[in-house]
């Protein structure tokens with residue numbers, strides 16, 4: 359069979375694979391950010407009907423009709439994101455199913471515009487397989503190139519750990535809106551191209567079954583690279599055809615084989631095919647950098663109280679840290695130390711009292727705003743982005759201060775390569791400082807516990823925050839490691855960070871801190887130099903003697 363006859367025999371299959379890639383990408387971009395959306399076919403339907411109506415009634419040139427379809431779906435994606443902004447996990451997924459069903463039922467019931475259940479047609483065929491593939495590959499290029507931009511890295515952080523992302527200054531609501539907009543643009547383009555290829559359009563092309571087929575392509579492909587999405591879609595789309603060619607094309611066989619493919623991927627390739635087809639990135643070794651000089655800030659907490667139901671976690675706590683000072687926060691379990699950190703960083707709004715940073719009141723501001731005001735933190739229970747490389751963990755710490763590179767990356771300008779090199783050497787120098795120079799491309803989850811703690815510290819200091827908050831940084835470390843950490847904390851103070859450190863290890867507190875506040879049952883118990891509080895009989899009775 360020559361190329362021409364092969365093309366003629368398989369044009370429909372080629373077209374549906376190209377369209378499938380666009381649909382699968384619309385799921386993947388959200389999945390990578392931890393959002394499992396089933397809205398794609400609803401968004402695709404909006405793109406399909408908008409472009410078809412414009413072709414039928416206004417005889418618009420097809421590129422404009424497709425662009426209008428994509429724009430409608432993008433807008434719908436933004437509205438959907440705004441509507442479901444408070445939902446997470448399965449509730450969010452259910453809301454996206456509801457959205458897709460509302461779209462489908464509207465198409466059925468708005469018969470005067472949409473043709474109701476019978477649909478629209480004949481629609482003059484405007485696009486063929488090569489055009490569809492050019493658009494699909496262009497979309498793959500854009501999605502791949504966005505991965506290392508501020509937006510792409512923020513989305514990946516969001517997928518890994520939402521609270522930790524907020525603490526890096528990432529505006530979760532904004533990133534989710536952009537992601538749904540991108541998903542809408544991709545699905546809307548897919549729907550529009552499919553409508554302008556298939557002669558006929560009706561609501562039965564946008565059922566939950568179709569959405570599940572799209573999701574299957576995305577899951578089999580995985581989220582780590584667009585190569586996975588292309589491969590996943592090809593596998594899932596080509597299986598029925600292959601079975602047909604082999605004479606085993608009865609409906610149930612193809613469904614069973616697709617189901618088996620999905621099961622095999624979930625069981626044996628949790629990252630999907632993209633886990634195997636990962637783009638190669640080179641490791642970077644550079645000299646460890648000096649600590650970036652931070653602009654030290656003053657922290658002032660006045661009479662903060664907070665209760666959870668009947669539990670008083672904080673009761674009239676005040677604390678002052680002068681610029682460049684290291685203040686320790688100690689006390690028995692349940693004393694309110696982590697709660698106080700969460701009040702400073704915006705996770706909790708206090709019932710009464712106020713928090714001032716560099717003279718500005720920040721009480722109750724959103725977490726990402728406080729982080730951007732110059733507050734870096736580590737968590738009591740480690741929260742590195744386990745699925746991301748060490749390099750990306752460090753880069754994510756400074757993601758909000760990164761320059762915008764989307765346009766230069768999409769256009770493959772030399773500036774994009776320079777930005778990549780700058781990112782790599784920035785991360786490598788920070789990793790070098792915490793002894794992880796040779797681990798920059800390893801996944802964070804593959805590091806030993808102590809190394810993950812060091813990585814988290816490198817991430818927290820990446821943007822040179824004026825205030826650095828460390829929540830039990832020496833947990834799990836032996837005495838000599840804890841003392842080394844104390845020296846590192848002093849180095850950070852010398853580099854201009856004001857440091858607040860919660861710790862049970864009193865050797866570290868003695869070595870690192872200028873002053874210590876002792877809390878017990880949510881109330882201040884003592885305050886002074888480390889030696890003063892350690893020898894205070896009240897502290898010995900309530901905490902150290904225990």
Ligand SMILES: Nc1ncnc2c1ncn2[C@@H]1O[C@H](COP(=O)(O)OP(=O)(O)OP(=O)(O)O)[C@@H](O)[C@H]1O
Pocket residue numbers: 666669670671689690691692693694695696697698738
């Ligand atoms: N989200 C919450 N909901 C209900 N109670 C909470 C919440 N967060 C903290 N608490 C309660 O507030 C009190 C103070 O807890 P917190 O975690 O701040 O103590 P801590 O001093 O950090 O203890 P540890 O040293 O064990 O980490 C505890 O009684 C705890 O159970």
